[in-house]
Each structure stands twice: as C-alpha cells, then as structure tokens.
Amino acid sequence: GPRQAVTRKQKSSFRLTLVQMSFYRNVVWFIKGMREYTRAGYESASKHFVAKDLDVSVVGLSFMITGANSGIGKETALAIAKKGGTVHLVCRNKERAEAAREEIARKSGNAEIYIHLLDLSETRKVWEFAEAFKKEYSSLNVLINNAGSMVNQRQLTSDGLEKNFATNALGVYVLTKCLIPLMERSRDPRVVTVSSGGMLVKKLDTADLQTERVVFDGTMVYAQNKRQQVVMTEVLAKAHPKIHFSAMHPGWVDTPAVATAMPQFHQLMQPRLRTPEQGADTVVWLALTHAATANASGLFFQDRRAVSAHLPLAWTHSSQQEVQDFMAQLETLAMSVRPSVSSVDT
Template sequence: MSLYRNILWFIKGMREYTRSGFENASKSFAAKDLDVSMVGRSFMITGANSGIGKATAMAIAKKGGTVHIVCRNKERAEKAREEIISASGNTMVFVHVLDLSESRKVWEFAEAFKKEHTSLNVLINNAGCMVNQREINSDGLEKNFATNTLGVYILTKCLIPLLEKSRDPRVRQQVVMTEFWAKAYPKIHFSVMHPGWADTPAVSSAMPQFYHLMRDRLRSAEQGSDTLIWLAMSRVTITFPSGLFFQDRQPVSVHLPLAWTHSTRKEVKAFMRRLETLAISVKHSEGDNI
C-alpha cells in the first residue's frame, strides 16, 4: 500500500507541486488579494532565516508588518534580518533564538513572549526538521517529532491566549491540529498549506537524491511561499472556513485521491490528548527521558 501511495504522490506532485504546476495555478490568482497594508499587524514566523520562511518574512515586511523571526541559529537569523530590513526598508524585524526541538525551551520562550507583547496577529509554524538518522533531544524525544509536532503544539497552545485577544488572528498549523483547533478556538482562523516542491536548503540537505533528480523542476522559495503569504495577509482568506488545507490559494483535500487514509474522531482526540500529556510532562521535567 505504501508503494501505491508513493506512486500516487509522485504523479500528483509532478503535475501540481512543481514549478510548472505553480505557473499553471497562478494564472487564476488575483493580484488585488495581496494589495494590502500590514502596518500595525504582528507576525511570528519560525524558521525564517532561509527558504520559504525567509521569503514569507520578506513579503510581510515589505507590506509594513512587524515580523518576529524565530530561528535556532542567531548568526543566520541576524543575517536574514539585515537582508529583510535592507530590501523592505522596514526596521520592525526582530530576532528570537529558539530551537523548536528543545521542548522545555519552547514553553519558556512562549511564556516570555506573552509577557513582553500585548498582541500577536499571525503565527506561522514554518520551521521543520528532516533528520534522516535517529536523534533525541534533551527530554529523550525523537528530534523530528519534537520539532515538527510537539514543538509546534507547545508554541501554538501557549500563544493561543495572546492570539485570541488580537484582531483577526490567524495560525498556520499542521493538518490534524489545524482541524482540531479550528473547532476548539473559533476566534482564531487556522489553516494549513502545501508549498509544493520548492528549492530550499532544507530539501537539498535532507533529500539530496530527490533534489538532484528534481532540481530543474522545483519551485522557487517565493513560489513555495505564495499561498502561505496569501493565507497570512489576504482579506479573502477569512471568507473560507477555519481548518482547511490549501494548495496554490485553493482549499484541497488533506488526503491523496484513492489512498484510503483516514483518522477517526476518536483517534484524533487520543492523539491530541497524548500531545497535551507530553507537553505538560516536558514542562515539568528535569530532563529525564520520557
């Protein structure tokens, strides 16, 4: 079954996720959707020192938004900040150093951010980890899971009170959490998106064979970030129901066609309860393995 799904994924990807797929889809984009000012609105973007995150931060800064870039490497983050300010003329770009794979640090960062800031309009969970060999963090959790799932859960859950009291709050989130939290927190507009296959440092380093094979077909980082930027800034976005999955500015199914993938409501609730338990355990742990 996994081979079958991989074949479906590759066929769909060649048609839709490549540069040509973006070019075809973009013919129906409305330029006016992004003819907006973000002055007075604040955005937090994880993993914003390169690739899709940086392209998103750049676009928001050019529209006047306040941008909080959250990265694990201070030097790279500061370099990205300087480039964004230089290109946009917007000095309201701030660096926060955080490794999302260190779960307790995520708690500490989010709690401190809430105390220091009165509002946050948009949270963009862009940072991701693709470690091909098993690694564990200081809490004994596998690094991909700690970064891509638990870190995202903790950061979002902790910042929800700040988002709820802000104007037109939005969150870009993973699929299952997006659907679950869209129902649990109706004041916030949750969405998730697929960037397509984009030419980013993460792809080239984590998937070298795929990158070498597809390099000439990959989208640029700007093309990969287009729907993310649209979800974060456009007024059109909030006309869609919260909790949807988007690709090239259109809501799409979260499942591949004919792939027979599905999670029951009971399974989703059990998954979210498990994340909550892990998050609380990490918050109060002293670094022992979980």
C-alpha cells in the first residue's frame, strides 16, 4: 500500500540522484580534461617545471618498466636509459620488445637494456616471473607499473579472471608485492604506477571486482581498475615505508593503445592529445628525481605536482572498511593462483 509506494518513490529518487552524480562527475572531468589533460595543458604546466630536477645520473640503478615496447612505457625507458640506468623491459610481444630495445639502445648509447616476456593478465605467470627475477638479480631500485589493458568485451584469462581486472589491478598487485622484498634491500626504492584521470569518475566498487553483475563497459571497467590502482598505492605506501610509492595521470596521450581501445575518442581528440614523451614526463620525474621523493609516499600526481585523487564535491572517497575489503579480496585472489614453491623453483 502507501508504504510500498513511498519505498518505490525513495528508490526511484535514489537512482536519479546516482545518475545525476555520475553525470556531474563526467561533465566536470571532461571540462577539467580539456583544460589540463591535453597537449596545451602540458605546455602550460611545463612552464613551471624545474629543469635541474632531471640533472641526475642513475648509473648503477635498475628500473623495471611494464608495457615498455611502445607509447609512454617506451619513452620512459628511453629517458632512463639516457641517464645511464639499467632498464628491464617487461613486454608481451617478443618482436616488438626486441625492436624497442634496439631503438632505445641506439638512441641512448646504453647497452644495459634487458627484455622479459610476460603477459600481466596471466596472474600465475606474474608470480613465476617475479620470483625468478628475485633469484636472478640482486637489486631493483624502481618498478614502473605502466602496462594496461582495455578490452571492450568481457574476456576471461586462463586463471578464470576478467582480463582488464587481471592486468590492471591483480597483475600490478602481485608484481609489486612480490618484488617489494628485493626493492627494500635496494637503494632509493620507488614504485610508480601509471593510472588515469578516468578514475576520477569512479568510486571504488568492492562488490563486483570482475564485472559479473552489470553490463560490461570496457571504458568504465578500465576507469574502475585505475581507481583501484590509486587505492593500492595509498595502502602499500603505509605498509612499506622504506619504498616511495606514487601514482600518476599522464594526461590524454596519443598512443597505440588509446587508438585501439578508444577509436572514436582518439579520432576526435588526436590534434589535442599529448605526445608519448609528454605523457611520460611525470613518470620519469617520479622515478628519477630528488624532488619527487620530497613529497609524501602514496600520493597522486599530474604534471609533476601532487593533486587530489578526487574531483571537487565528488562522492568517490572510500571508507576504511571498503579499502580493507578490496585489499583482502586482492590478496585472496592473488594467493588462489600462486604456484606452489616447487613449481616456482623449477
């Protein structure tokens, strides 16, 4: 009767409020993006960069970069190689990885460039790779989590996990957690995670990590994964104070991945998109400079500045319980596909 009518009215009003909130966030994000995330935004921000920040040599330091054969990852690897660092390229495709290594070595004059073949969506293999890396190498100074996935139809990995989540969230978690002991024994250890401004429109959702309950939208899943990366960064920074953690937004960048995953956006925005080198700038700054580590660990950066991980008036903040629930689910999933000690050793 009347009580049911009130309940239906309340539910309808609540749904309308959620739609309005989502619309507000999307509009604010796009306006902010047109002002800050484009090439013009980078050129404006770069007027305030301190050039001497990057007057550093990193000879003797080692850097691991995932997704390093193209786009932001390759430009990051090239910049670090030019500074003398030892660079470990973690890539899925052998031919493209070898071409990238040859180009980076030629342009930098640095032969200390190594290839490791790994698909981050295959969580079991991420475990195996990280454990083998720790046995082979005595140090790792900087891990750069750059590889990403945005498939627009729901796909499952060989471990039975949704592919975007497995690559962007669980793969990043497993690789980072497994390498932390090695990094803690290394000099000036850092973890830099390449997130996205798209995460600003999403609140952490702990109830459906693998998008099983709603219509699959690859762009929104990707944005949710990128929010998850920022939350991970904040939690791991508190748990591991010896390492400097940071996440960053590279802006809207003209990369092969964007062209493939978001063809309409790429076609519409291409004249305004940043170059991969511009997109990599803050990654390099966070990985190399003393100025970066003068900031607290666990922050979110854009154009060499720590910025809020939330839009103004946005309802995207997570409760402590939600964060704990998310991290617990990550750990459970990670451990469920962890190889046995014997299989890792062989």
